[in-house]
Amino acid sequence: MSRACTFDGCTVGETGVCALEHDPATCKHHVAAGDKAIGSADEVESESDRAEPTDDPGAPVLEKPAGAASFPSSRTLGPDFVSSMMGSRYVTVVGILGDPESGKTACLASLYLLVSNAQLEGWSFADSRSLIGFDEIARGAREWNEGEPPEQMTVHTEMADDRRPGFLHLRLLRQADGRRVDFALPDLPGEWTTELVCSARADRFDFLKSAEVIWVVVDGRALMDRERRQGVISRLGQLAGRIKSIFDGEIPRMMIVVTHRDHGELSESIETRIAAELAKRDVVARICQIAPFSECGDVRAGFGLSELMEATVEQLRCEVDFWPSSAPEEGSRSYIAFRRDR
Ligand SMILES: Nc1nc2c(ncn2[C@@H]2O[C@H](COP(=O)(O)OP(=O)(O)OP(=O)(O)O)[C@@H](O)[C@H]2O)c(=O)[nH]1
Ligand SMILES: [Mg+2]
Incomplete structure (x- = not known):
């Protein structure tokens, strides 16, 4: 399989000849690989941007992330x-x-x-x-x-x-x-x-x-x-x-x-x-x-x-009636006031 084609054994990317004898422009394997190739080309480029070859053998392989670690310290908490x-x-x-x-x-x-x-x-x-x-x-x-x-x-x-x-x-x-x-x-x-x-x-x-x-x-x-x-x-x-x-x-x-x-x-x-x-x-x-x-x-x-x-x-929270029965009063707005007194 070449980078230009997903079909196993096809070297169309290198030779220009499709292993299934299709027209490379219309072959479904070739087209799919083309899409992927665009993404991977970007990736390859950005990777090469990041991992600049360096002469110093002791230099860090990866760059330090710019952002802080997302997990809080797990020792005692303030x-x-x-x-x-x-x-x-x-x-x-x-x-x-x-x-x-x-x-x-x-x-x-x-x-x-x-x-x-x-x-x-x-x-x-x-x-x-x-x-x-x-x-x-x-x-x-x-x-x-x-x-x-x-x-x-x-x-x-x-x-x-x-x-x-x-x-x-x-x-x-x-x-x-x-x-x-x-x-x-x-x-x-x-x-x-x-x-x-x-x-x-x-x-x-x-x-x-x-x-x-x-x-x-x-x-x-x-x-x-x-x-x-x-x-x-x-x-x-x-x-x-x-x-x-x-x-x-x-x-x-x-x-x-x-x-x-x-x-x-x-x-x-x-x-x-x-x-x-x-x-x-x-x-x-x-x-x-x-x-x-x-x-x-x-x-x-x-x-x-x-x-x-x-x-x-125990007793942390008292049990409340989900919907206590009470006679409705005109203008008391019972729905909004529910639980306000607890
Ligand atoms: N056998 C036994 N040993 C205990 C028990 N509770 C605590 N200890 C021991 O008593 C010692 C003191 O306990 P700590 O929990 O360190 O005491 P603390 O109250 O935290 O003390 P400070 O940190 O100095 O305030 C430790 O060696 C414990 O292993 C118990 O129920 N049985
Ligand atoms: Mg202690």
């Missing part, structure tokens, strides 16, 4: 990115607070590891804009030393910018009803919470105003230790008070996320004491016990995370 995402779809922002070493990063790393292995019961992975960010915090948990788990599954969180929170994004599909939920989950250093409690430094927590739910992460071992327990419960009360002062009125739903469930279960009396301490600040919170990682065979790593995600999204 508040601006999250707010632009919120402009296009419903995003559930979760405020995650808690003292250093309480298990905040472990929650996120374990969540990512579960969902990436299709082991988060009731949920499956739909998307993430911060896969590298998740991968970075989960890396420690994956690097085992000759079959021995690492001493620390996650490392202390440090922020590149001490004033702006970094978010991780995860879109999950709820299997029960096929609903897709976008979560924006900040991974903050515990010092931010310590400073909020001790010195009321709240400027970095502006993003909490967009949060649907606030998780206050607590190390379950401290709550189970008789000597440390009262101190931890009092601090929870102080933190609830600080959170209230950030908001003028109602605060978002609060959840006390107790980690290290593998070290034991909280007794009912401890839960009652926590509830009583929060009630002093007029705050009601649900308590969820989880074990992002586990050192005990009875409780699996990832215990309670599926329930935690379920509890995070």
